[in-house]
Amino acid sequence: MRFASRLQAALCLAAMLLLTAQAQSPTAPVLVDVTASTGIHFSHLSSPEQAYIVESMSGGVAVLDYDGDGWLDIYFTNAPSVAMALKGERARSVLYRNNHDGTFTDVTDKAGVGYPCWAMGAAVADYDNDGKPDLVVSCFGGIVLYHNRGDGTFENVTAKSGLGKDQGWATGVSFGDYNGDGWPDLFVPHYVDLDLHDLPKFGSERTCQYHGVAVQCGPRGLKGSPDTLYRNNRDGTFTEVAEQAGVSDPKHFFGLGSLWTDFDTDGKLDLFVANDGQPNYLYHNQGDGHFKEVALDAGVALSENGVEQANMGIAAADTRGNGRVDVAVSHFSDEYMTLYRNEGSLNFTEAAHSTGIAHATEKYVGWGTAFVDLQNRGILDLLLVNGHVYPQVEQIAQGIHYKEPGIIFQGMPDGTFRDATATLGPTFGAPQVSRGLAVGDLFHRGGVEVVVENLEGGPHIFSTRPNPANHWLSLQLEGDTTNVSALNVRVRVTANGRTQTLEPRSGGSYLSQSDLRLHVGLGAATTADVEVLWPGAPQVFHAVKADTFYRLHQGRQLVVQQFAPAK
Numbered sequence: 001m002r003f004a005s006r007l008q009a010a011l012c013l014a015a016m017l018l019l020t021a022q023a024q025s026p027t028a029p030v031l032v033d034v035t036a037s038t039g040i041h042f043s044h045l046s047s048p049e050q051a052y053i054v055e056s057m058s059g060g061v062a063v064l065d066y067d068g069d070g071w072l073d074i075y076f077t078n079a080p081s082v083a084m085a086l087k088g089e090r091a092r093s094v095l096y097r098n099n100h101d102g103t104f105t106d107v108t109d110k111a112g113v114g115y116p117c118w119a120m121g122a123a124v125a126d127y128d129n130d131g132k133p134d135l136v137v138s139c140f141g142g143i144v145l146y147h148n149r150g151d152g153t154f155e156n157v158t159a160k161s162g163l164g165k166d167q168g169w170a171t172g173v174s175f176g177d178y179n180g181d182g183w184p185d186l187f188v189p190h191y192v193d194l195d196l197h198d199l200p201k202f203g204s205e206r207t208c209q210y211h212g213v214a215v216q217c218g219p220r221g222l223k224g225s226p227d228t229l230y231r232n233n234r235d236g237t238f239t240e241v242a243e244q245a246g247v248s249d250p251k252h253f254f255g256l257g258s259l260w261t262d263f264d265t266d267g268k269l270d271l272f273v274a275n276d277g278q279p280n281y282l283y284h285n286q287g288d289g290h291f292k293e294v295a296l297d298a299g300v301a302l303s304e305n306g307v308e309q310a311n312m313g314i315a316a317a318d319t320r321g322n323g324r325v326d327v328a329v330s331h332f333s334d335e336y337m338t339l340y341r342n343e344g345s346l347n348f349t350e351a352a353h354s355t356g357i358a359h360a361t362e363k364y365v366g367w368g369t370a371f372v373d374l375q376n377r378g379i380l381d382l383l384l385v386n387g388h389v390y391p392q393v394e395q396i397a398q399g400i401h402y403k404e405p406g407i408i409f410q411g412m413p414d415g416t417f418r419d420a421t422a423t424l425g426p427t428f429g430a431p432q433v434s435r436g437l438a439v440g441d442l443f444h445r446g447g448v449e450v451v452v453e454n455l456e457g458g459p460h461i462f463s464t465r466p467n468p469a470n471h472w473l474s475l476q477l478e479g480d481t482t483n484v485s486a487l488n489v490r491v492r493v494t495a496n497g498r499t500q501t502l503e504p505r506s507g508g509s510y511l512s513q514s515d516l517r518l519h520v521g522l523g524a525a526t527t528a529d530v531e532v533l534w535p536g537a538p539q540v541f542h543a544v545k546a547d548t549f550y551r552l553h554q555g556r557q558l559v560v561q562q563f564a565p566a567k
Contacts, residue, residue, distance in 0.1 A: 030374050031408065031425030031450065031462040038461050039103040040074070042094045046433075046456040047081035049391060051202035053218035054140055054169070054194055055081055056389040059367075059435025060121025060511025061453040063442070064133050066111070067152055070561060071098035072440045072515055076453055077119035077137065085118065085196060093119050093137070102443055102566040112154050113137075116144040121436065121511020125175035125184040126485040128236055131478075133485065136186065138170035138511065143188055147236075162237045168225040169194060172314070174507030175487060176260025176269050178245075179289055180535070182482025183232035184506070187247070189255025189273055190225035192218055211398065215390040219276055224252035227273065246283065246291045247271060253278040257314045259508050260488060261325045264346050267535075269488055272300070274311035274329055284346060300327065300340045304350040309335045313437075313510030317371035318501040319380050320415050323492070325501075328357075330366030330384055330510070333400070337361040337369075337384060357382065357409055360419045364404045365389060368437025368510040372448055374408070374424060376470035376521035378498055381424075382409040382417055385434035385452050403431035406452070428462055440515025443566035446472050446547060448519055453512075471522040471546035476561070477504060477532065480554040490533040491518055495525035495546075522546050530558075 047055045058079035063072045078091040092114045096104035108114040117139030124133050132148035143166050146154035158164045168190035175184040200217035201207065208217040227249040230238035242248035249255065257274035264270070268285035275281065279301035283291035295301035303309050310332035319326045324342035331337060336358040340348040352358035364386035371380045386404035393400040406428045410420035421429040428450070436453040443449065447464035454460065466472075473493070477486035486504050493500045504516040522528055527543045534554050541558055544550070549561040 028465065029423070029425050029427070030465055031428045032465055033427040033460060034102070034463045035459070035461045037102060039105070040096055040459065040461065042076045042096075043458050044076070044078055044453060044455055045080055045084070045091045047083070049202070050389065051216055052082050052199050053192060053216050053222075053389075054118075054196075055079075056216065056455065057171070057191070058118075058120050058511075059453045059455045060119075060138070061436040061438050061451050061459065062122040062124055062135065062513035063438045063440040063451060063515050064124045064135065064513065066095070066133060066135070066148060067097065068132065068150070069098075070563060071100055071444070072442050073098050074104065074451055075113065075122055075135065076459060077122055077436075077511070079118050079120070079140070082196060082199065090115050091119070098442065100564075100566060107152070110152060112156070113146055116146070116156070117141055120171055121173065122513055123173045123175060123507035124485075124513045124516065125487060125506045127175065127184050127186070127232060129183065129479070129482055129484045131484055133516070136173055136175070138173045138188070140169050140194075142166045142168065143170045143173060157236070160236070162239065163230060165240070166228055168228075171255060172257035172274070172507055172511050174258045174260055174505070176271070176506060177483055177487060178229075178260070178269050178271070178285060179231065180268065181232075181234070182479070183234050184483070184485070184487055185232045186230040186238060187258050187260070187271060188228045188230070189258050190227055190249075191254050191256060191276070193223040193225045193252075210390055210393070211396045211400070213390075213392045213395050215392050219254045224254050226250065226252055227255050245289060246293070247281075249273075249281070253281070256312055257508070257510060259314045259316055259327070260505065261316055261503065262488065262490075263325055263342060264344070265323065272314065272316075272327060274314050276312065277310045278308050280311055280329070282346075294346060298346045299348040299350060303335070303338055304353065309338065313367050313369045314508055315369040315371050315382065316505070316508065317380055319371060319411070321498050321500060323499070323501045328369060328371070328382060330369050331361070333363055333365050333388070335362065337366055355416045357417050360407055360409075364407075367435045368452065368512055370437055370439050370509055370514060372439050372450070373519070373521035374448070374464050374466065376447065376466040376472045376523070378495065378500065378521045378523040378525075379411040379413060381411045383407070383437060383439075383450060384409070385432070385437050387433035387435065387455060401431065403433055405429040405431050406434060425462065432457075432460070435510060436512040437509050438512045438514045440517065441474060441519055444549070444563035445565045466521075469524065471524070471526055472520060473522065473528060473544060473546050474517055474519050474549045475530070476517045476549075476551045478551065478553045485516060486554075492531040492533070493520045493528050495522045495528035
């Protein structure tokens, strides 16, 4: 009888493990292409030849609740070709309002955000702490700041804010309160110092080559530009302080992306900058308004083999549940996507090969990227979209293509990743010339959507279909009178013995902005403990009910938000 009972118990345990495995392994794709049903008809302009580098780099996308109705809207940036620009023609960026039913309406003209500039990307923050998200657009030719009036329209305040002096090729901008005064400051990385009237000639003796085929030139061989940091003056204006803060990039590296977070958990925001074809920067905040550049010593400047790579997009998250922020960076083909794992005390280990993401990314040119829990398992997955910069690669008989597939890396419990594109999202893996990527719960179904802007043609909206056996919660943070958008406020969510650390961030990915709300997968747990680390006065909430949208104003109680899911 004892043997029989043990056998029965073993069989029951095996059955439970099988059911658990089945619950974690979907029988249908988790990411489903729903673009056609959304009513979005935007198309990014594209030059057939992509003869100049400035024509290849645009395509950032932002998701934000611009009208304060609780539903995410979408802003797509656009850019002209060189030929158009030289004739004085402009490209129309587009803002789509969420209709709450799975569709969107073009409200660009009313909102006044259609023609900011030769637009590259965008980032979001409430820079004046008035309770409404504002929008900054990075441009070939500077930056544009749109102040949200709160009535469905924006005001271009670039000149009167003091940001109009920035004339460089701005790329992956991001807001972050580096001096801790509660007012978001703005970092602007710059790329190539390029003159439209003195471009490298395509099809002449100055033409550059790739595998023996004539292609656009750059960025190598071209001049770079310094970066800028704008300190918020708390009165609607900014002062440029990059040189005195130590983040001006005197080497003029080709900056493409930036990200603010507290890497060493000392209470001060640090700054990571992705530089194309050159070492990354990691600026450690000294707490006195100055930064120290420590990327090489920290282990995030180069690849595992000590090689400079074409650093493009940035994803950051606590991937192992240890409270420390890891960083993944996308790169050019013949390289691989790096994953810098934070070991604490500003010490990182490059772990792309050991975690399983290096090999699948070597043959593609990577751009937008994000860590996201696609199945609400409580384990982060990693998304990457790709697309070459040279249409001419189709002439090369080496299996290289202009359109390239996206990749879904499914996170494993042991901290590794596996390429699960074929099972989790075959349509996500369809070849495109992609650039920007942003994530957020567009339809209030309890799962995130993925918005991809393509350089060529229309965008794609992918909706998740998580296993219903898994649970989740969503949290919108609001600072009291300062840092109203709650940028970089750490949140710890504990369920089933596992703690996840999250924070709202401005910018990131490639030229893109994801939802500032926090979406947390909980797996089988139906409740969670939530700790919000507001400066000076953290708040703790126990047994928070899952499968619910919450809003938390600093110092108050959690408020349940009721949304009817879009059909």
